[in-house]
Amino acid sequence: MLIAQITDLHIRAKGALAYSGRIDTGARLTQAIDYLNAFEPRPDLVLATGDLIDLGTAAEYAHLRELLSRLTLPCYLIPGNHDHREHLRAAFADHAYLPRQGFLHYTIEDRPVRLIGLDTHDPGKVGGLMCEARTAWLDARLAEQPKRPTVIFMHHPVHETGIVGMDRVRCEGAERMGAVVRRYDNIERVLCGHLHRTTQVRWCGTISASVPATAPEVVLAIDGMGPFGWRDSPPHIGIHLWRDGVGLISHVATVTDATPYPFAY
Numbered sequence: 731m732l733i734a735q736i737t738d739l740h741i742r743a744k745g746a747l748a749y750s751g752r753i754d755t756g757a758r759l760t761q762a763i764d765y766l767n768a769f770e771p772r773p774d775l776v777l778a779t780g781d782l783i784d785l786g787t788a789a790e791y792a793h794l795r796e797l798l799s800r801l802t803l804p805c806y807l808i809p810g811n812h813d814h815r816e817h818l819r820a821a822f823a824d825h826a827y828l829p830r831q832g833f834l835h836y837t838i839e840d841r842p843v844r845l846i847g848l849d850t851h852d853p854g855k856v857g858g859l860m861c862e863a864r865t866a867w868l869d870a871r872l873a874e875q876p877k878r879p880t881v882i883f884m885h886h887p888v889h890e891t892g893i894v895g896m897d898r899v900r901c902e903g904a905e906r907m908g909a910v911v912r913r914y915d916n917i918e919r920v921l922c923g924h925l926h927r928t929t930q931v932r933w934c935g936t937i938s939a940s941v942p943a944t945a946p947e948v949v950l951a952i953d954g955m956g957p958f959g960w961r962d963s964p965p966h967i968g969i970h971l972w973r974d975g976v977g978l979i980s981h982v983a984t985v986t987d988a989t990p991y992p993f994a995y
């Protein structure tokens with residue numbers, strides 16, 4: 731099984747640029763989509779882990795929908811802090827896995843690896859939240875199939891990064907969620923976005939990992955050293971390969987059209 735991940739798309743309304751009028755996030759998403767459409771072997775599905783749009787408007791979701799129509803793989807959406815839960819739900823009403831009301835949580839059951847999507851959106855906040863209700867929902871889902879390989883995907887990281895500005899806006903309630911996750915030994919990964927960088931850390935008996943954005947990256951400013959901000963970088967995607975007997979093998983790929991050359995042995 732091959733799971734593709736795109737995150738932090740930050741799509742603006744058609745014709746508008748993001749990042750202070752500097753970045754065409756739609757063009758970057760299109761580059762990532764073309765890369766995934768051509769990827770061999772063909773991914774089973776794509777997880778889009780939040781910050782799908784930039785300002786939360788219906789016009790941005792309309793543009794996102796138009797851009798995603800180019801993707802020839804099944805795509806599953808969850809919200810980030812930039813998203814708007816009801817505008818997302820309305821724009822993608824035909825995405826049958828999305829609940830008709832409440833949090834945009836769901837499970838994907840028909841694959842070798844079970845996938846659990848979590849909605850950490852906390853309206854008006856940059857950080858995310860796993861409140862008691864959301865954590866109870868996760869616990870109930872995990873209890874249903876405690877032996878099946880499972881991946882949790884969500885926007886906000888449960889882990890620290892050392893990037894002070896991002897650690898201030900990670901997932902509140904991570905300790906509460908961690909107390910649940912720690913009770914299960916079948917969780918292969920907790921996948922997230924939000925950081926616009928690659929990170930991975932051991933967390934509550936599993937691995938918590940972020941994939942970089944299709945939008946520009948966050949500067950690697952550890953412990954407040956260097957500017958806290960963004961810088962232009964190529965779009966990125968994640969590829970998570972499930973192998974029986976091995977587990978989940980995670981890759982990050984830079985999306986470019988650079989020519990590949992064979993090694994000369």
Ligand SMILES: [Fe+2]
Nearest residue numbers: 738781924926
């Ligand atoms: Fe983001």
